[in-house]
Amino acid sequence: MDSWKVNPRVFWTLFTPGTFWLLLFFLIPLGWLFHDSFSDKISITETQFTGTLANYIRAFDAVYLTIIWKSVWISAVATALCLLTAYPIAFGICFAPAKWKPLLLLLVILPFWINLLIRTYALIAVFRTQGYLNLVLGWVGLGPYDMLYNDGAVIIGLVYVYMPFMVLPLYATIERLDRSFLEASLDLGGSQVQTFFKVTLPLTMPGIVTGIILVFIPCLGSFLTPAMLGGANAIMIGNVIEDQFKAANDWPFGSALSFLLMYVTFGALALRAFLASRSKGVDV
Template identity: 45%
Template sequence: MLVPLALVLSYTVFQRGRFGGIVYEFTTSNFARLFDPLYLGVVGNSLKIAALTTLIALLIGYPTAYLIAQLPRKWKTVALVAIVLPFWTNFIIRVYAWIILLSGPGLINSGLKALGLGPFELLYNEGAIVTGLLYSYLPLMVLPLYATIEKLDPQLREASANLGASAFTTFRKVTLPLTVSGVLTGCLFVFVPSFGNFVIPELLGGSKSLMVGNLIRNQFLAARDWPFGSTLTLALVAVLIVLLIAQAWAARRA
């Protein structure tokens, strides 16, 4: 990990050659380019998509994890296997499956058309990207939440109910505060890969939605501007480190 990171860090202060490659002449222009409105817009769009994906994953993952934790022991295993089952299939194959589902003549549009509600443009937009990211990383939200909820002492909730608290009050004042660490971990596990992903935006978003992962990939493989690609990579790593520190601090506070 350290050697590639050191190479990326070293490339940020050099220049791009006329036909690609590295010109070992010191410059700070790569960092100045980070603040170009074009690139800031891509980063902002990536943050928006990753945050939306994380929020939806939390809204779906928390009740799913809670329900799994309430199941009998033998059914818990079945439910957890069902959660991780998609990971047994190749990632690219799963993404291409969504292309088939979301395309114009796909299964979803065909069903909507039969109901007189379609067809809609479900592919090659931000909605398709969020759908693909959510499908791919939802298990990473459910599993840490389940592990946290499973450890809760049920007598705490029983005591809350015996003291007259409603189910919602018990959840708000007992269950949720005691599972904040799982919420933070799950959000981090979903947000980080969603923010840097480039395969799903490339296949499901087309050319209409550019994310920071695609921008970095293009700098290295298309524009052959390794110094600026390295600078973007370093900025992405810095953002993720800040998120990790924030998550660790919030977990300790919780």
């Protein structure tokens, strides 16, 4: 590709609209929230910048630490379930006949075509006391069970929503895997299990790390799924942030909590970059 200096007009024509959009609708609002995180609330609608760290310190109160810890373990469990489920799915798609791969990938991304709110309501219809799952269980003499408004429902909802974010990077990594390594391991006497843990898993580790980051971070900040499937029994940090901006109208504290999640995101991305630089496997 030619240097941008060869055709500066073309470069600036393509560069300016996206940069303007990013600046206006992302960086400026983000900078305002960062400013608010160091401010004090002086009235219902007004804040004053004081440079205080009180909002960040308040985030480490026991009640919020408990919610943060609960959010972390729920997100970790959901991410682990996504990984355990998505890995064989991605592997199966990669080794499927070429004519079936586009259709299988389409089935993976098909949920993105449906609004998240509608998909969540569909889960409620499945798991409620008089829902479809309890109806099926009733045919064999089981139930009904209370499957909604608990941590389990939230975890299932998060897995359902974010599964494609795990499948796609794993598929990209496995598809580019040199299969001669697998054949060499088997030819040298390695079993299928040994080949998987000593050859396949290390070579696909970049895709695994990418998938974990793409799933864990959105799960940690999720608020719609916990609110609808967990109710008051499964509040996550995303729900607390939403309440600060809406019900409590405490934007400085909500901004501080939001940026704490962003700091976690930056740390995860830094870890991803570090692992990618050390990895000898296939990167994505």
